[in-house]
Amino acid sequence: MRLALLKGNRFAPWHLQAFNLLPDTEVVAFRAESEIQQVFEGQDDGSAAFVVEPIYFDTQAGPALARMKNIFLTRYREREPRIVPFSERLRGFDVIHTWELFSDWTAQALEARERFGIPVAVMVWDNIPFNMERDAERRRLKERAVAAADVFIVHTERSRRMLEMEQVPANKIVTIDPGVDTRAFSPGPRDRAALGLRDDEFVILFVGWMLPRKGIDFLVLALHELIRDPALAKLKFRLAVVGTGPGRDRVERLLARTKLTARCSFLGSVTYDRMPAAFRAADVFVLPSIATPEWQEQFGMAIIEAMSCGVPVVTTLSGAIPEVTGDCAALCQPNDFVSLYQAIKDLALNPEKRRAMGEASRKHALTRFTLEGFAKNLAAIYAPLVKARR
Numbered sequence: 132m133r134l135a136l137l138k139g140n141r142f143a144p145w146h147l148q149a150f151n152l153l154p155d156t157e158v159v160a161f162r163a164e165s166e167i168q169q170v171f172e173g174q175d176d177g178s179a180a181f182v183v184e185p186i187y188f189d190t191q192a193g194p195a196l197a198r199m200k201n202i203f204l205t206r207y208r209e210r211e212p213r214i215v216p217f218s219e220r221l222r223g224f225d226v227i228h229t230w231e232l233f234s235d236w237t238a239q240a241l242e243a244r245e246r247f248g249i250p251v252a253v254m255v256w257d258n259i260p261f262n263m264e265r266d267a268e269r270r271r272l273k274e275r276a277v278a279a280a281d282v283f284i285v286h287t288e289r290s291r292r293m294l295e296m297e298q299v300p301a302n303k304i305v306t307i308d309p310g311v312d313t314r315a316f317s318p319g320p321r322d323r324a325a326l327g328l329r330d331d332e333f334v335i336l337f338v339g340w341m342l343p344r345k346g347i348d349f350l351v352l353a354l355h356e357l358i359r360d361p362a363l364a365k366l367k368f369r370l371a372v373v374g375t376g377p378g379r380d381r382v383e384r385l386l387a388r389t390k391l392t393a394r395c396s397f398l399g400s401v402t403y404d405r406m407p408a409a410f411r412a413a414d415v416f417v418l419p420s421i422a423t424p425e426w427q428e429q430f431g432m433a434i435i436e437a438m439s440c441g442v443p444v445v446t447t448l449s450g451a452i453p454e455v456t457g458d459c460a461a462l463c464q465p466n467d468f469v470s471l472y473q474a475i476k477d478l479a480l481n482p483e484k485r486r487a488m489g490e491a492s493r494k495h496a497l498t499r500f501t502l503e504g505f506a507k508n509l510a511a512i513y514a515p516l517v518k519a520r521r
Contacts, residue, residue, distance in 0.1 A: 132517055135221055136160045136181070137229040137236035139214065146432075149310055150181070152506035153513075159224070161186050161236065163214065184220065186236070188212035211266075218242035221249060225517050228252045232273040232297075233263040241279050250281040250516035256429040258289035258450055260296040263425070273297065281516055284509075286430055287451040305512055310505030311436050313497055316407045318441035318489070323412045326398055332369040333479055336413035336442075338406075338433040341378030344426055346419030346447065348385055352468035353419075355389045357475060366479055370395045373409055410440040414485065415478050420449040421465040428452050434460070435500045438492035443485045445474045459488065459495045 134156050138146070142162045150158050160181045187193075189201045190212045204210035214235035221227060221243035229240040229251060240251045253276055257263070264270040277297055283304045285291050291304050323330055335354065339345045350370065357368050372382075372395060379397065386392045401409055410416065416437035420428040427450030434455055437444050444460035446452050453462060461478065463470035478485050 135224040149505040232276040254284040307508040310502040316439035332367045338373045349468040353471035356472040418446040439496035441489040441493040443488040
């Protein structure tokens with residue numbers, strides 16, 4: 132089988148490893164370069180070794196005058212760059228796997244389906260009904276995808292309900308769990324020195340974008356409360372931040388304002404093969420996501436990576452997070468630094484509770500979130516699409 136992966140400028144190592152395990156499958160990834168993709172590139176360890184075909188935004192390719200106009204409008208008029216059409220290059224594939232109803236790469240997948248009869252599987256992480264519809268063209272694209280795609284793959288009940296609300300037939304929606312490499316992401320010895328961290332500190336780990344929606348600002352405020360709590364005076368708290376991209380300046384200003392600069396270590400972009408060591412270095416992992424009108428936490432892959440490493444997790448009731456964690460994490464109200472502080476304090480004062488939570492998290496990951504299980508379910512989705520075409 133020849134499989135085309137269309138994920139635009141969102142190709143990340145943690146989304147791709149299962150595709151390496153598909154039997155008798157040639158995988159070709161169609162990828163666009165952008166500032167976002169460059170961040171992912173810094174985390175790529177080369178483990179997803181696919182053929183990569185470049186695709187381009189209309190600020191990068193096309194007639195010179197049109198390209199210059201698009202660059203100007205994007206820079207000064209908040210225009211959104213669009214993908215240069217590439218559906219012709221999808222001829223000859225057996226299945227096209229694309230992401231989200233509203234993306235330009237889904238538009239190209241649907242074009243190829245119409246022209247060449249190639250079945251299209253749309254993986255949907257979004258969980259907010261009628262989202263991304265301020266642009267009339269995006270709304271038309273979503274409606275076209277709902278009408279024409281062969282199957283819709285979701286990871287959460289919220290995404291399934293969203294699709295049904297947007298008129299996707301229930302029999303076209305398949306819910307499967309994603310997976311992580313539970314052999315690599317596993318409990319093991321700590322090597323904090325390799326990350327510049329000290330063994331005598333209580334390390335709180337944050338992994339992700341430093342955008343406001345990821346809630347790191349509230350985690351900084353919770354750190355402030357932990358440090359000033361007399362009951363925790365014997366503990367040396369350290370916030371370790373893994374991630375790059377926009378937002379660091381804002382976080383650094385908040386750290387300075389709360390006089391916590393010396394208590395935070397920015398570890399930068401860490402390649403995916405080194406992430407298990409980063410999780411093992413932590414006493415607790417915190418994903419303090421909040422919600423906005425156009426975004427709620429869609430899954431939180433870092434949660435299941437931490438769980439697979441046996442690290443206790445503190446997170447929030449944002450979007451799909453409770454579906455992911457089950458009863459194996461401490462769940463807090465979003466936008467609430469006091470709730471975060473109290474949950475972390477509880478774990479800091481109770482080593483046995485941390486140990487038990489970590490063991491339960493590891494078991495949870497092994498039960499639901501293996502790469503092998505994810506790949507097996509993907510193969511089962513593709514098989515009838517290929518068979519029907521032949």
